[in-house]
Amino acid sequence: MTGLIDSLFNGLALGSVYALIALGFVTIFKASGVLSFAHGSLLLLGGYLIAVLHDELGFAGALALAVLVTAAVAGLVDRVVLQRIGADPHAAHVATIATIGIDIVLVTDLARRIGGDLLTLGDPWGDAVTDLGPATVADSRIAAITVSALAIGGAFALFRFTPWGLSLRAAAEDAEAAALMGVRLTRVRMLAWCLAGALAALAAVFLAAFPAPGLERTTGQIALKAFPAAILGGMASPVGALVGSMVIGLTEAFTAGYQSDLHVLGEGFGDVAPYAVMVLVLLVRPAGLFAAKGAARV
Template sequence: MSNALQILINGLAMGSVYALIALGFTLVHKASGAVNFAHGSILLLGGYLVAVLHEPLGFAGALVVAAAGSALAAVLEALVLRRVRGAGHAAPTILTIGVDVLLLTELSRRIGTEVMGIGDPWGSKVVHLGDITVAATRIASLVCAVVLVGLFLAAFRWTNWGLAMRAGSVDPEAAALMGVRAGRVNLIAWATAGVLAAVAAVFLAAFPTPGLEHTTGQIALAAFPAAVLGGLGSVGGALLGSLLVGLTEAAAAGYQQQLHVLGDGLAEVAPYIVMILVVIARPQGLLGAKEPNRV
């Protein structure tokens, strides 16, 4: 029983971090129709800035600078994508792959084989809940994600920006006629995705992981199945998909001995297996809406 509860807590904690990343994928897709494959390298940029700045600026100051840097990177990318906006959704998506290669190459060169600490205030502290031992970072990630997701949902539901994004994703032409400035909406969406990625990077590099590595950005790819299986473009789907991915990954890792016949790396591929099964059964995702066919 205690093992199952431990897996549940770890799964919810990881799912909350994946939710921050998956919301970034969803925001960008909802705003511009593109899939941002550079999201992982933007996440790595945020983590790198925290790692190199936490000593001179303190953790909080480094996190603020990292969030601003990731937001700026996302904004610059959005400005570049404007030039190919009329070429359909495939062109900007392919362009993000090129941006990812350039940014990831430079960050990998700077980080090298080093494992960088991020100076987070939780360190290696653990919390004992009866027979269960939980890293303080896991609890902090869950609380932080709930707060940030709550703020985002409130902004998405009750601000003019959220209304403009929802209107533009349904009917861009009608939204433009009503005065919605798509460029500004897109910039805010890309910047918000960058900020969420920077925060997620902190928890991906914190204990119990050893620190920030040049491969940390690849973990963001585990959040992509969460966005897809929830329904790419669906905010609620991104949250639901992230929790499913987090729980699946934690269960695969927790029951690795019982599932050893399926291979030692089951936890790493489990999110993609779930995504494939869901997409086969429901191509639009769990909460995604079917697109109407115009004839």
């Protein structure tokens, strides 16, 4: 029973953090049709800024500044680089490839700065734990679930109740018609990148928190684990990103927690389990679980 509860909380915490990243994937895709492979570098940038600033500004100040700077960098990446490529469907494919180059440039510079160090982010949870019945849960896991729920709720409120959210939904439905109705598509997509960057910086906090040893130069690669979550739910569905993230997080946690019972599948099966689930779902629902009727395959 203890192992079950531990795996459940770990899965929910991982799923919550993956949801922050996957929601960024989906928001960018809805706004521009671009699959952003630069997300890992944006996440690493946010984490690095918190690590180097928390001694001077405190954790809250460093987090706020890191979120703002990462959001601004993400917006500049779109405005200065990607929007110059163009906005037609063929340009979206080129822009997707361009994000790979952007990711390489940012990761290379950040990896040089971090080197072989493990950086602490100064989070207030440290290695504290809380007893929940028969299980012991890290406070960082509880914080990940709570903070992610608030951030995701805020993002959904932006989608639903703001003029930008309405413009985003209109652009995702028919970009040409939205432009004819006065929607400024360049602003919509730039703000989508800003939101995605902010969420990635927030996710970095919990990916580097206990029981993880800290922020290292490979931390950004974890963002790729949220990619199956976004595809699983449907690349244009924020709700799908949330559900897909929970599925991926729980799958990863339970396969890791019960690895000894799954030894016939290989010692490292937990690392590939999220992708195996993604493939199985896409065999049945090629456009994702929550894709709109008539949506193209991802």
